[in-house]
Amino acid sequence: MILAYIDQDRGKINEASFEALTLARRLAEQTNAPLHAVVIGKAEAGLTARLGAFGVSALHHAQHEQLNEYAPAAYAQCLVEILDAQKPDAALAAGTERGNEIMAHVAAKTNLPMAANCIAAQAGAAYTVTRLRFAGSLYEEAKLDGATKLLTVAPATLSARAAATAQTVTVNTFTPQLAQADLRARVGARVETASDKIALGEARVVVGGGRGVGSAEGFKELEELAALLGGAVGCSRVATGMGWRPHADQIGQTGNRIQPELYIACGISGAIQHLVGAKGAKHILAINTDPEASIMYKADYAVIGDLLQIVPAISAEIRKRRG
Amino acid sequence: MNILICIKRVPVVGRKIQFTADAQEIDTSSMGFAISPHEGCAVEEAVRLIEKHGGAATVLTLGPVEAEEQLRDAMAIGVDRALHLQTDGREFDPIATANAIVDAVRADGTPFDLLLFGNEAADTGDYQVGVRVAHALGLPCVTGVTALEIHDGRATAHRQVPGGVEIYEVALPAVIAVKDGINFPRFPSLPGRLKAKKKPLVTIEPTWQNGGLQKTSLLNPPEETHQVVILGKGPEAAPKVVDLLAELGLL
Numbered sequence: 038m039i040l041a042y043i044d045q046d047r048g049k050i051n052e053a054s055f056e057a058l059t060l061a062r063r064l065a066e067q068t069n070a071p072l073h074a075v076v077i078g079k080a081e082a083g084l085t086a087r088l089g090a091f092g093v094s095a096l097h098h099a100q101h102e103q104l105n106e107y108a109p110a111a112y113a114q115c116l117v118e119i120l121d122a123q124k125p126d127a128a129l130a131a132g133t134e135r136g137n138e139i140m141a142h143v144a145a146k147t148n149l150p151m152a153a154n155c156i157a158a159q160a161g162a163a164y165t166v167t168r169l170r171f172a173g174s175l176y177e178e179a180k181l182d183g184a185t186k187l188l189t190v191a192p193a194t195l196s197a198r199a200a201a202t203a204q205t206v207t208v209n210t211f212t213p214q215l216a217q218a219d220l221r222a223r224v225g226a227r228v229e230t231a232s233d234k235i236a237l238g239e240a241r242v243v244v245g246g247g248r249g250v251g252s253a254e255g256f257k258e259l260e261e262l263a264a265l266l267g268g269a270v271g272c273s274r275v276a277t278g279m280g281w282r283p284h285a286d287q288i289g290q291t292g293n294r295i296q297p298e299l300y301i302a303c304g305i306s307g308a309i310q311h312l313v314g315a316k317g318a319k320h321i322l323a324i325n326t327d328p329e330a331s332i333m334y335k336a337d338y339a340v341i342g343d344l345l346q347i348v349p350a351i352s353a354e355i356r357k358r359r360g
Numbered sequence: 361m362n363i364l365i366c367i368k369r370v371p372v373v374g375r376k377i378q379f380t381a382d383a384q385e386i387d388t389s390s391m392g393f394a395i396s397p398h399e400g401c402a403v404e405e406a407v408r409l410i411e412k413h414g415g416a417a418t419v420l421t422l423g424p425v426e427a428e429e430q431l432r433d434a435m436a437i438g439v440d441r442a443l444h445l446q447t448d449g450r451e452f453d454p455i456a457t458a459n460a461i462v463d464a465v466r467a468d469g470t471p472f473d474l475l476l477f478g479n480e481a482a483d484t485g486d487y488q489v490g491v492r493v494a495h496a497l498g499l500p501c502v503t504g505v506t507a508l509e510i511h512d513g514r515a516t517a518h519r520q521v522p523g524g525v526e527i528y529e530v531a532l533p534a535v536i537a538v539k540d541g542i543n544f545p546r547f548p549s550l551p552g553r554l555k556a557k558k559k560p561l562v563t564i565e566p567t568w569q570n571g572g573l574q575k576t577s578l579l580n581p582p583e584e585t586h587q588v589v590i591l592g593k594g595p596e597a598a599p600k601v602v603d604l605l606a607e608l609g610l611l
Contacts, residue, residue, distance in 0.1 A: 046521075107526070109501070132487075134521070137480075138503050141488035145495035150455055150572030153480075153487045165576075170483055175377055175386075176579045177484075182572035189487075221500035222530050229524040236522050242610055266610055277541070284506070284541030285520060290482065291397050291540035299608055309373060320608065322601065323588070333588050338604060342594035350595035354602045355611065 038123055039065040040097075040185075042116060042130040042139065043076045043088070046107070050081055053131035055091065055197035057190040060158060061129045062092045062200060067160040068126055072204075073097060077115050078104045085206045092200030095207045103215055107135070108223030113142030115213045120147060120185050127164065132189035140189050149183040154191040164188070172290040172313040193296055193317045235269045237286065242268030243297045243318070245288055246276055247311075249304015249325065249344055253281040258348040259303060265355050271295060273311045289314035303344040307332030324348065361415035361473040361510070361532075363406040366461060366490070367399040367434060369427040370483045376580070383577040395430045397540045398478030404545035405538055406476055407438035409510060416440045418470060422460055422566065424449045435556035436548030442561040443468060447568070451484075455571025458492035464564055465497065474515065477537040479504055494535035502528045503537040 041061035044051040058074065065072040074088050075097040088096055099115035116128060116139070128143065130136035132154040144151035156176070157167040164181040169191050181188065237243060244263040246256055256270065263270045271288040272281070288295055289311040296317030303324045305311060312335055315321065323336035324344045333339060340347055371391040378387040395403065406417040419434040421427045422445040431442040445460050452460060465472065475497075477490030487503075494501035506525075507518035515534050519526045520541075548556070591600040605611050 109503070134504050134519075137487035138491070141491035141503075142495070142501075144454075144488055145458075145492040148455070150453070151486075151488055152573055154485055170485060170578070171373055171377075172482075172485060173581065174373060176581055178576045178579065180574045180576060218498070218500075222502050222528055222534075224526045225529050226527040227524055228527070238522055266605070274540075278544060287541065299605070299610055322591075322604065328590075335584075336588045337586065338589045338591050338601075340591050340593070340597040340601060342597070346595045347597065347601075350598035351601050354598040355605070358602060358611070 038071050038073050038125045039068065040116070040119060040123070040125040040128040041072065041074045041093070042128065042136065043074050043084070044131060044133065044135055045076060045078065045081065048079050048081055050084065051131060051133055051135070052197070053133050053136070053192040056192065056195055057129045057131040057136070058091050058093070059195060059197050060155070060190050061127070064127055064158060064160050065092070070126060071095065073123070073125070075099065075116060075119055077112055085208060089206045090199045090203045092204055093206055094204045095209060098208055098210045099213050100210055101212050101215060103220055106224045108220050109138045110142050110222065111213075111215050111219040112139045113146060114215055114219050116143045117146050118211070118213050125185050126160070127186040127188065130189050132191045136189050140187055144187050147185070149185060149187050150181060151187040151189075152179060152181045153189050155188045156191050156194040158188060171309075173316060174309050174313055192294070235267065237269045237271050237288065237293045237295055240269035240295070241298045242266040242301070243271050243288070243295050244268055244301045244303065245271040245273065245305055245315070246282070246303045247273035247305035248275045250276065250281065251304070251345070255345060256281060258345060258352070262301070262348050262352050265352055268297070273305050273308070302332055302336070303348060305332055306330045307335060361409065361413050362470050363409060363415065363417045363474045363476060364465065364470070364472045365399070365402045365406045365417060365419045365434065365439065365476045367403060367419060367421050367430055367478070368396045368481045368483070369393050369421060369423045369430045370396045370481060379578055383579065384575070386578065393426070393429065395433060396478050396482040398480065398538060400545045401540050401542050402476040402478055402538045403434045403437065403439060404543045405508060408543065409474070410438065413510060418443060418468070418472075420461065420464060421445065422452060422457055423447060428561065431561060432553075432556045433548060435559045436552040437546055438552070441559055444561055444563045445566045446563050447566070450568055451575060452566070452568060453571040453573040454486045454488045454492065455573070456569045458489050458496065459569065459571070460566035461489070461493050462496040463566065465493075467564070471533075473532045474510070475499070475533070475535045477535065479537045479539045490535050490537040499533055499535050500530040501535040501537070502530060505536050505538045506542050508536060508538065508542065
């Protein structure tokens, strides 16, 4: 059996789970094994049908009053119980913050090896996996051993695809045995950000600024353009380092990963650590004084010149056309 | 309080990465090295906590002889002592790394209140060494931490998630894996560097083991071959940009 973890946060499915499920199904097909899924806590309506369409034949649904709030070791315990009872050949999760964290706890509890952020896997006595290093600037091929191979799937590297034929899903609800130690680290409180602000990871347009913006003031022009396009403002590490923007706005290896239709990179030279965060962008427009900047090797479109003149001109042109 | 910080020496990579002839390693002959970014923030966080609450900080790395440079860098900004788990350059996988760290912590005997890790190393991105160490030592663990407060033997940790912040509270001792953004690391001063040269550094030789994740080769991602379309120069290019926005359905 191949097991896929479907991550959800208070009833909302993380869509990257279906990318992991797609790789899990390929492994199930390679090994001629059934595909099972595991979900924890209150499940979204229609989830079973969606899983069936992806080829899942059984859903293990963990329910426990202590699982309503996220607790990484307790969530991992749900998977460990399935590993103990059903001995899957592999267990997969999305390589999101949570997916990687839960799988790391599963790996630690079972002392099994784990390969994070894979983009491909080939079943065998040991699995051959291709995984990301340097957040994707580099690939690694590796052998992954273990009675159950534990892997996470790098988000936005393979497309979620439904199965050729849908399955009928058998639901198995269970209550995991949680130890006190599993509940020591858990979400105790939350602070929600204002809902009128569009999240960087979800924005269709991201306007990013780097060293070329020159000051915190300069970002006002970027804010204005983003507001006109219903987008979000991001920045490079230089901009957070200079104190122009909060770290929460940073795009890159140690910040946010974005996947907009268009990324407008203003005054950003294009360090590889920044570009890996923007890899999910469908199109990149670079605005830069330097036609030889690294960003030009990744950009689809460019305007050469001072962003502090160009960005306001674009905003003005949008207003003019909208009348 | 006693704090342990686990760091990793990583190459600072540029746009195109070259490999050694056997594709086993990055050719680092023309590269600089640094403390992996999340872990650089862990060092800074430890120094700030010691400045505020008193105590001592120990920095640990598992790496080749050259990794002493990163241990000295950490001591130059205020860490008191270092443990060097010195390798012959062979890569330790996550299980081997975690086991070596756990052995060293036990042998050292310092009752650490806080074990700080980076969320993931910049190079291997394994996302698991801190969690494994926490389980082996029977400690609670919070990862992805972007703000940390210590009070009355407890740690309050913030973690950025889409749409807000999750707040965790755990009793010490605990393992905390931090992320870039929790602080902005200071640069070492010259007197700091001189002092660091004299601070105690203990060298340990850990045993290599195959933990079950073994690299077979490194490769570059497929090259994207595309040409950038120059829409124009200066503010006069604005109409062309707006044409593009319209074409992409973003107006």
